[in-house]
Amino acid sequence: MSSTAKSFQETLAARHRKGWWFEWLCLGSTLFGIAVLVVLLSGIVWQAFGWLDWQFLSSYDSRFPEKAGILAALWGSVWLILLTALISIPIGVGAALYLEEYAKANWLTRIIQVNLSNLAGVPSIVYGILGLTAFVRMFGLIRVPPAIVVISLGFTTVEIPLPGLPFDRTVMSGALTLSLLILPVVIVAxxxxxxxxxxxxxxxxxxLGATEWQTIRHQVLPAALPGILTGVILALSRAIGETAPLVMIGALTYLAFTPGGIEGPGDILADPQSLVRAPFDSFTALPLQIFNWVSRPEPAYQHVAAAGILVLLVLLLTMNATAIFIRHRFRSRTRW
Amino acid sequence: MSTSEAIVKPSAVATSPTFARRFSISRAKEQLIRLSLLCCALISILTTVGIIFVLITESIFAIPPAKAFFQEVSVREFFTETRWTPQFAEQHFGVLPLLTATFLITGIAALFGLPIGLASAVYLSEYASPRVRGFIKPILEVLAGIPTVVYGYFALVFVTPWLLRPIFRDFLGFDVSIFNAASAGIVVGIMIIPMVSSLSEDALRAVPRGLREAGYALGSTKLDVSTKVVVPAAFSGIIASYLLAISRAIGETMIVVIAAGQSPNLTLNPFRSVETMTTFIVNVSLGDTPAGTTVYKSLYAVALTLFCITLMMNILSQWVLSRFREVYE
Known part of the structure; x- marks a missing residue:
């Protein structure tokens, strides 16, 4: 009897030891992700050290690593994200409103829902091919030259430049492509x-007699806004790092101007029409510029790329932090 | 229906005709809003239709004067030929080297990312205290949000020279080229860890407490409960997360473009430079290939292959979820 008791104690101890090892294995796997993040971030900071300065932020790309800067890419990304937000938020929220508030449980709703989950799994490069064919080339079928509409207001005339079709390799093509890419994420969130x-x-x-739309407009949307905003910001921060679709639509990697020639708020005041021109200008973007620098053979460009990555990561972390802040700020206020 | 008419109609007639008019205008407005929201929802369908249309018109059937890729190159050659040399004088369009490279890198990534992702999911769901979870989850979210171009840089500038070359070249004597499948595979594996971890954790947490407590009541240790009760109960969710992660790895572009190189070798050697399907697509679009040539159209054929593979993985994942889900109630 005592011998079985002893062997039970022994097996139990062995089982606990095994359990202890297993827990450490799982903890180690979890910490592995964190360790990689630490190595990655500190490695990039180390590589970028001394390269990320005001000169880097305020000049264009160059054949000389010491003179290369990120100005064109930074403004390109800003325009890209602004337009992507303007396009994807109304459509995404609209689609979500339809699916949640209006749609009946019929075949169409089911198809849309299944389609959404499949679209979320389509590789981003395939969206790039769609953007290249549908927006940049418009299937090679549509060709409308750009035009200028002149409106006379009596005391002055306003000239509105209309873009030509197809959109070609402009900010607009990029923004439309990225909008389609993040639309499933925006809708689901x-x-x-x-x-x-x-x-x-x-x-x-x-x-109280409100119609469906009045209910949505005045009650449902305001209450859901923090959640929607969080999802949208996270989706946009995914868009800002997307490289493959932009490579596909052929955004340029060497540019010595910003979209619309806008380098700061002063330029907008001096020439307000640049705001209309900018979406139809050629562009480059942060991840593209980084990709271009990484592909260059001179070792010095690895440092330039690291500096660019640092700028991109700071932008991303700011967006993520905003999303987290909104989530926390409004969660405490909810009253149900 | 009849009750609402009974309430609305008499009062509308009795008070004033303006109420009836306002009522019908607002009804029309409601319909208009409903319709425009429906259009927003239909855009997602249009996207799918657009993708399929674009891929098929350039690769399978073209609009008559133009010729599609498979009308110039036979499907048989595409899937059995072992050379991929579209840019050479002697053109060969055999997708096998690209497919092999894609699956080689996906295989390395899966070997690396799936077990670590699952183990971390088990830790977060079974072992971690709420405080530890609240600390680790946001970090994993940050890891998931890092752009793939940054991962590519990491693979090329850190993993190959600081990890692979010291171990496999200097110590074990393999020939490790600067661009190699191993570094890309390892980093793609790292990229999918947060995804596997978070999706599997959701599946593990959905297993009801009662099952765990029944396990403990039978004298199980935490290890037994985790591996013999919780993981099997959440198996469908775990497999679904694996399939999604593999599909993500197959479609991954920037990491492999930067780190795995651009030579379409038919090889399973992880230390050589290979060209995946996504790399080829990027290379064609970076070069000055004119639209309408066979090389340009081969881009769409490769993309169609890629799209079909990832779509199948996604559908399979949804099927696994719905078919093998254990419902507890």
Whole structure:
């Protein structure tokens, strides 16, 4: 009897030892991700040290690594993200509103929903091919030269430059492509935010005689806004780092001007029309410029690339931090 | 329906005709809004249709005067020929070297990323205290949000010269080229860790507490409960997350373009330079290939192959989830 008890104690100890090893194995795997992040970040900071300065932020790309800068790419990315947000937010939120508030459980709704989850799994480079064919070349079918519409206001005339079709390799093509790419993410995130709104809020609004749209406009949307915003910002921060689709649509990597020639707020005041021109200008973007620098054979460009990566990561972290801030700020206010 | 008419109609007639008009205008407005929101939702369908249309018109059937890729190169040659030399004088369009390279890198990534991702999911769901979880989860989210071009830089500038070459070239004597499949595969594996970890963790956490407690009541240790109760119960979710991660690795572009090189070798040697399907697509678009040539159209054929493979993985993942889901209630 005592011998079995002893062997039970022994097996139990062995089992606990095995469990202890297993826990450390799992913890190690978790810490591995964190360790990689630390190595990656510190490695990039180390490579970029001494290269990330004001000169780098304020000059264009160059054949000389010491003179290379990120100005064109920075403004290109800013324009790209602004336009992508302007295009994808209304469409994405609109689609989510339809699916959550209006759609009945029929075949069309089911198809849209299944399609969304499949679209989220399509590689980004395939979106690039779609953008190249549909927006940059417009299937080689449509060709409209650019035009200028002149509106006379009596005391002055306003000239509005209309873009030609196809869009060619412009900010607009890039923004449309990235919008399609992040649309599934925006829609799913907005749907989740809308689903979190209790139906009692809607019922109360209907009971007061509000129509469907009035209910959505004044009750549901404001309540779901923090959730939607968080999802949208995270989706946009994915768009800002996307490289493959931009390589596909052929955004340039060597540019010595910014979209619309805008290098700061002063330029907009001096020439307001540049705001209309900018979306239809050629462009480069941060990840593209980094890719270009990484591909160059001179070792010094590895440092330039690291400096560029640092700028991109700072931008990304700012966006992520904003999303987290919004999530926390508004979660505490919710009253249901 | 009849009750609402009974309530609305008499009062509309009795008070004033303006109410009825306002009512019908607002009804029309509601319909208009509903319709425009439906259009927003239909754009996602249009995207899919657009992708399929673009890929098929350039690779399978073209609009008559133009010829599609498979009308110039036979499907048989595409899938059995072992040379991929579109830019040479003697053109060969055999997708096998590209497919092999893609699966070689995906294989290395899976070998590396899937077990680590699952182990970290088990830790986060079974072992970690809420405080530790609250600390680790955001870090994994940051790791998931890092652009792939940065991972590519990491593979080329850090993994190959500081990890692979010291171990495999200087110590073991392999010939490790600067651009190699191993560094790309390892870094793609790192890239999919957060995805596997977070999706698998969701699956593990969905396993009801009762199952775990039943395990403990039978005298199981935490190891037994984790590996023999929770993981099997969440198996469909784990497999689905694996499939999604593999599909992501197959479609990964920038890491392999930067780190794996551009020579279409038919090889399984992880230390040589290879060209994946995505790398080829990027290379064609970076060069000055004129639209309409066979090389240009081969881009669409390769993209169609890639699209079909990833789509199948995604559908398979959804099927696994719905078919093998254990429902507890």
């Amino acid at each position: 907005s749907q989740e935010a809308l689903r979190a709104i209790p139906s009692s809020l809607r019922d109360a609004s209907y009971a």
